Amino acid sequence: MTLDHLIPFLASTAGAATPLVLAATGELVAERSGVLNLGVEGMMLVGAVTGFGVTLSTGQISLGLLAAMLAAMATALIFAFLTLTLQTNQVATGLALTLFGVGLSAFIGRGLVGQTVERLPNLSFPVLSDIPFFGPLLFRFDVLVYGSIALVLITGWMLARTRLGLIIRAIGESPRSGHAIGYPVIALRYLTVLFGGAMAGLGGAYLSLALTPMWVEGMTAGRGWIALALVVFATWKPRGVILGAYLFGGVTVLQFHGQGFGLAIPSEFLSMLPYLATIVVLVFISRKPQTILLNKPMSLGQNFRADH
Amino acid sequence: MKRRNFFALTTLAAASLLAFSTPLRAAEPLKVGFVYVGPIGDAGWTYAHDQGRLALEKALGAQVKTTYVESVPEGADSERVIRKLATEGNKLIFTTSFGYMNPTEKVAKAFPNVIFEHATGYKTAKNMGNYEARFYEGAYLLGVVAGKMTKKNSLGIVASFPIPEVLRNINAFTLGAQSVNPAIKTKVIWVNSWYDPAKERQAAETMIAQGVDVLGQNTDSPATLQVAQEKGIYAFGWDSDMVKFAPKSHLTANTLDWSNHYIETAKAVIAGTWKPKETRGGLKEGWIKMSPLNAAVSADATKAFEAKKKAMIEGSFTPFQGPIKDQTGAIKVAAGATMPLKELMSMNFYVEGVEGSIPK
Numbered sequence: 001m002t003l004d005h006l007i008p009f010l011a012s013t014a015g016a017a018t019p020l021v022l023a024a025t026g027e028l029v030a031e032r033s034g035v036l037n038l039g040v041e042g043m044m045l046v047g048a049v050t051g052f053g054v055t056l057s058t059g060q061i062s063l064g065l066l067a068a069m070l071a072a073m074a075t076a077l078i079f080a081f082l083t084l085t086l087q088t089n090q091v092a093t094g095l096a097l098t099l100f101g102v103g104l105s106a107f108i109g110r111g112l113v114g115q116t117v118e119r120l121p122n123l124s125f126p127v128l129s130d131i132p133f134f135g136p137l138l139f140r141f142d143v144l145v146y147g148s149i150a151l152v153l154i155t156g157w158m159l160a161r162t163r164l165g166l167i168i169r170a171i172g173e174s175p176r177s178g179h180a181i182g183y184p185v186i187a188l189r190y191l192t193v194l195f196g197g198a199m200a201g202l203g204g205a206y207l208s209l210a211l212t213p214m215w216v217e218g219m220t221a222g223r224g225w226i227a228l229a230l231v232v233f234a235t236w237k238p239r240g241v242i243l244g245a246y247l248f249g250g251v252t253v254l255q256f257h258g259q260g261f262g263l264a265i266p267s268e269f270l271s272m273l274p275y276l277a278t279i280v281v282l283v284f285i286s287r288k289p290q291t292i293l294l295n296k297p298m299s300l301g302q303n304f305r306a307d308h
Numbered sequence: 309m310k311r312r313n314f315f316a317l318t319t320l321a322a323a324s325l326l327a328f329s330t331p332l333r334a335a336e337p338l339k340v341g342f343v344y345v346g347p348i349g350d351a352g353w354t355y356a357h358d359q360g361r362l363a364l365e366k367a368l369g370a371q372v373k374t375t376y377v378e379s380v381p382e383g384a385d386s387e388r389v390i391r392k393l394a395t396e397g398n399k400l401i402f403t404t405s406f407g408y409m410n411p412t413e414k415v416a417k418a419f420p421n422v423i424f425e426h427a428t429g430y431k432t433a434k435n436m437g438n439y440e441a442r443f444y445e446g447a448y449l450l451g452v453v454a455g456k457m458t459k460k461n462s463l464g465i466v467a468s469f470p471i472p473e474v475l476r477n478i479n480a481f482t483l484g485a486q487s488v489n490p491a492i493k494t495k496v497i498w499v500n501s502w503y504d505p506a507k508e509r510q511a512a513e514t515m516i517a518q519g520v521d522v523l524g525q526n527t528d529s530p531a532t533l534q535v536a537q538e539k540g541i542y543a544f545g546w547d548s549d550m551v552k553f554a555p556k557s558h559l560t561a562n563t564l565d566w567s568n569h570y571i572e573t574a575k576a577v578i579a580g581t582w583k584p585k586e587t588r589g590g591l592k593e594g595w596i597k598m599s600p601l602n603a604a605v606s607a608d609a610t611k612a613f614e615a616k617k618k619a620m621i622e623g624s625f626t627p628f629q630g631p632i633k634d635q636t637g638a639i640k641v642a643a644g645a646t647m648p649l650k651e652l653m654s655m656n657f658y659v660e661g662v663e664g665s666i667p668k
Contacts (some may be wrong), residue, residue, distance in 0.1 A: 008517035113349035212505035212531045217347040221504045256514040259497045262664040
């Protein structure tokens with residue numbers, strides 16, 4: 001592979017990875033507080049369709065992105081109300097949220113099929129973007145590519161270094177103790193679930209506004225599930241999300257480059273590669289059970305009721 | 309006596325019921341079911357079938373009542389859906405994707421009084437016919453335009469699954485391009501999906517990075533065209549006119565119109581004249597329509613395009629007439645011969661000029 005190929009390869013990788021980074025980071029924060037929301041795919045779709053629809057009717061891509069976050073937050077709110085207030089089972093409710101999101105987005109999007117908008121523009125930095133090789137490699141992406149990386153860094157800092165992060169982690173480990181010392185467990189979990197919703201919505205909108213500026217039913221094509229897997233892959237640490245998402249995106253794009261060069265490897269095998277890579281890494285980190293045990297929020301998926 | 313009266317009365321009642329119900333039954337509409345592989349809003353394959361269904365309703369009005377089930381996965385799930393449509397009283401069922409072939413055949417055996425029509429396959433039974441558009445005629449015409457418009461002599465196709473239907477299109481596209489420009493080569497990237505805009509985009513980006521300057525596709529979303537528009541190269545619409553996604557890059561599109569087939573088949577079933585057949589239609593029968601050529605298409609390319617189109621409508625030319633060689637240079641169709649339908653339906657090779665190998 002020459003330099004001429006490397007640059008488009010890395011550019012495609014960033015495009016494939018960014019929606020995963022966004023959705024997985026949001027889910028990671030929710031899981032850190034002890035809530036497992038399997039509805040990521042559904043929330044991404046709702047975000048994708050809303051973002052696209054609003055951008056189409058207002059012509060403002062920033063309004064579209066905002067609307068995508070709000071709409072996905074609204075669906076996350078349904079999930080939060082059911083699991084946190086009404087104490088329904090998180091796994092079943094999350095699955096239902098995905099099915100609901102698939103249907104709802106298709107319903108909302110009926111009039112949007114076959115339309116298109118201007119895509120989220122790539123940024124151009126003075127001087128930096130014109131540096132040979134590094135310019136196109138690092139300084140010509142759209143704002144969300146940089147934003148998603150900043151998001152991961154900020155989230156990592158927030159979880160590890162701030163009081164809020166400490167409390168979120170504490171209620172994820174033991175909501176009962178958190179409650180006993182007076183933290184509003186349910187309210188905080190509402191917040192983390194809503195944050196997860198907003199990020200999933202933004203990830204969905206990245207697909208419908210930046211990667212392929214159009215709305216088509218089911219356009220996330222399973223990326224919400226990959227985002228969920230990435231959280232485990234990252235052992236609930238934000239920086240692992242970047243690694244996982246770029247690895248996954250890179251292998252996805254690599255299979256196409258391999259085919260284009262006429263590699264005699266069956267394309268079905270190549271399309272399997274990203275998933276295979278995920279499994280290999282999962283097996284690798286699971287070899288030391290402590291790694292998972294140490295990092296996995298102990299109360300993940302369990303409901304908490306403050307009874308007194 | 310009383311008993312006899314009762315008997316007479318009931319017989320009379322039954323007879324009158326029968327008398328009433330017979331004309332009612334005759335006026336009952338023919339129930340027609342459709343099984344779709346994608347959502348009707350896919351702007352491509354399923355959309356085209358649904359337009360055909362709507363045309364059928366419009367043409368036959370109260371004589372038919374149609375229902376459809378969309379986004380049905382190919383394989384075991386589809387059998388359940390087809391069976392359900394049959395038990396719900398649909399007397400004519402169209403199954404509109406290759407992967408429904410074996411399930412359709414199975415259900416057809418269980419419901420001998422229901423008529424099945426399967427799209428793009430090769431099996432028939434007493435109550436099962438198949439139909440397919442000669443889509444490769446359109447693909448050939450796209451190739452003619454591509455061969456004239458390319459500057460680097462490098463064409464690419466974003467392909468879905470390596471099945472005969474898709475291989476026919478890749479080969480026809482390449483043959484069409486070679487007919488006007490023998491130097492061209494075609495790259496193929498398989499995305500193993502009919503419909504995944506993000507993957508289609510990545511495949512298109514890859515080929516452009518590798519030097520392709522005219523792109524075709526055998527997938528259903530307009531993602532390939534959007535990339536072409538961004539990078540300033542040419543591409544074609546597929547299944548439906550996609551010009552609004554890429555006004556500068558969209559040279560023309562190979563579009564499908566199933567209306568004629570759906571209307572004719574329903575009429576035949578109502579009249580009781582339906583027979584299991586392998587129905588084929590192309591440019592001539594109006595099943596394939598080419599959307600308007602882009603202003604960027606040169607006069608020279610337009611001329612070549614129109615000439616081939618005319619020849620195919622008149623029946624004096626078909627894309628798979630010899631001599632045709634495969635990648636190894638072996639003769640697949642001798643000069644002067646045309647490929648028989650059976651071989652067309654089971655095509656499993658690349659013609660000379662396509663790069664790479666078919667995934668096995």
